[in-house]
Amino acid sequence: MSSFAPTSSETGAGSKDYTRFNSADAEFFQGISRIEYKPDSKPDETMCYKHYSASQVVKGRTMEEWLRFSVCFWHTFRGTGADPFGFPTLIRPWDDGSNTIENAKRRLRAAFEFFTKLGVKYWAFHDRDVAPEGATLEESNKNLDVIVDLAQELQTKTGVKLLWATCNLFAHPRYMNGAASNPSAHIFAYAAAQVKKGLEIAKKLGAVNFVFWGGREGYHTLLNTKVLSELTHLANFFKMAVAYKKKIGFTGQLLIEPKPKEPTKHQYDYDAMTVIGFLKHFGLDKDFKINVEPNHTTLAGHSYEHDVVMSSAFGMLGSIDSNTGSPDLGWDTDQFPMDIKNCTLVMKTVLEQGGIAPGGLNFDCKVRRESTDLRDMFISHIGAMDSFARGLKAAAKILEEGVLEKYVKARYSSYESGIGKKIDEGTATFEELEEFIKKNGNPVAESGQQEHYESVLNYYV
Known part of the structure; x- marks a missing residue:
């Protein structure tokens, strides 16, 4: 395993001309037009929708209304394909690999062209993925303001809306022992200041949700951990977020995303039922719902649809990070969901609860390290959107015909x-x-x- 960083020549950066992508009317995905619905296309025609037709009505609503597809910015436009054993493979022609405002603007313009050509209405982002982190909080916030202004302009121009925003409280070394559960009050305070800004920009961009993912909110060993203190501090952090949300008039739904492990040995938001118990214990269940990521659910040892069903049963299902994993690998691979049966079971729950709004199906997914073509970015999303469209139609038929419901009713x-x-x-x-x-x-x-x-x-x- 190499312990040194790749050079610019190894990543493909350094000598390329990126200035052609700096203009507001630059085209990033040349030769690719808006993806169309072609139900009679051939099996190997993968740059079109075979099942997803945004305007098609299913059980009284359009597919677009039921599915509320969203593209995540972090994997799709910040993912490099790097892993612990290899250098980046996903070298995008507009991205020079730098941590500059200019590069951040190019990424964002490329993203909105992608959203538009794909035909999705929503996107989602982490604060530190869209804008460079500065040497101080003030500098980071200033960088965010510049990028958020551009995002607002692009949202207005394209009609794409913000499904949710979140703050990256796990990547920086300061958060190696957690953010809101950190043993240092100083670090807790920094995380609070970061989320304060996050809620402000979420309001400015019209986000309909705001997500908390506690990637470092947990422990590696109980020998140095005061569990109840950390959980109490975490709850107090959430209470502060609720108070500030109300103070600034942000109307979006607050969401918590469960995950049992990775990167910590044990995370406090282990699964849906753990989060529900936490929220009820600390009196936060009226202010928060759950953002389920099925790949996280399987990491907890549950079936793919488990946390979706459990959250919905308690009226706590707020949104879904629609991805999947490889059970044989046993870690968070963030693959695109292509299993029709899994998608059907998820959509059956969504239909039964009357929809997922203001949440949606956010593709928290990344193309494989080996899928290096720009077309692969589209094909992956198209395939997943078609899978959920098929799942929606199948679930609707299951509920309309009532065969399963008849047997379940008889059983009870x-x-x-x-x-x-x-x-x-x-x-x-x-x-x-x-x-x-x-x-x-x-x-x-x-x-x-x-x-x-x-x-x-x-x-x-």
Whole structure:
């Protein structure tokens, strides 16, 4: 494993002319026009939608309204393909690799051309991904203001809206022991100041959500950790965010994104139920909802759709970072979701709860290290959008025909009357249940018929 940084010649930067991308009307994806819906296209025609038609109505709403697709800025326009064993492979013609305002502006203009040609209505970003971090907080904020002004101009020009903003409270060395759960009050204060600015720019750009991801909010060893103190400080941080949100009149939904591990050994936002328990314990459940990333869900040892279903069951599903992973690898690979069955199960939940707004399906995904062509940026998103469009149609048909619902209803029918209804309503007592058993005898267990349900699902997908 190499321990030195790649040179400019190794990354492809250094001698190229980037000035041609500096003008406001520069074209970054030459030869690629707006992606069209072509349902009769051939199998190997991957630069068109075969299933996603934004205006197609499904259960009373358009696909665009149900799916609310969003492109993430960090993976798509800051990802380099580098990994612990190799140098960057994703060398973009407009990106000189520098941490300058000029390069940041080029990235942003390229991004909005991409959003427009792809035909999505939303995007999402981290503060430190769109603008260079300065030597001081004041300098960082000044850089953000410059880029946010450009973002506002591009949003107005294209009609693309901000699904959510967030603050990077995990990458800088100051956050190596956490941000809001850090043992240093000084670092806690810096994180608070950073989020204060983040909420301000979210309001300015009209974000409909604001996300907190606690990548470093956890521990590597309990030997040096005061768990309750860290959780209490984390809760107090969130309470301050709620107070400041109200003070400045920001109306976006606050979201927490669960993840069990990576980069810490254990993160406090382990999964949806852990976050729900945390929010309820500290009285924050009315102010926050959950942003589920299915790849994180599988890292917690759950099925792909688990956290989506659990969050929705408690009225806490706010948004979905729509990606997937490779279970055989066991780490966060952030791949584009191409499994129709997974997408169907997610969209079934979204339909059942009446939609995902003001959240959406944000593609927190990155092309593979080996997918180096600019066209691969489009193909990856197109494939995932088609997968969710197919999932939406399949889920709608499942709910309309009601076959699965009929079997589930029958399975729980004993709770609709008699002693079962009293149990469901919470009015039954142990004494009553004992008398019920004495009168009715031993119960008979019924088959769960898992294979039957799986076969029914397969019919629709």
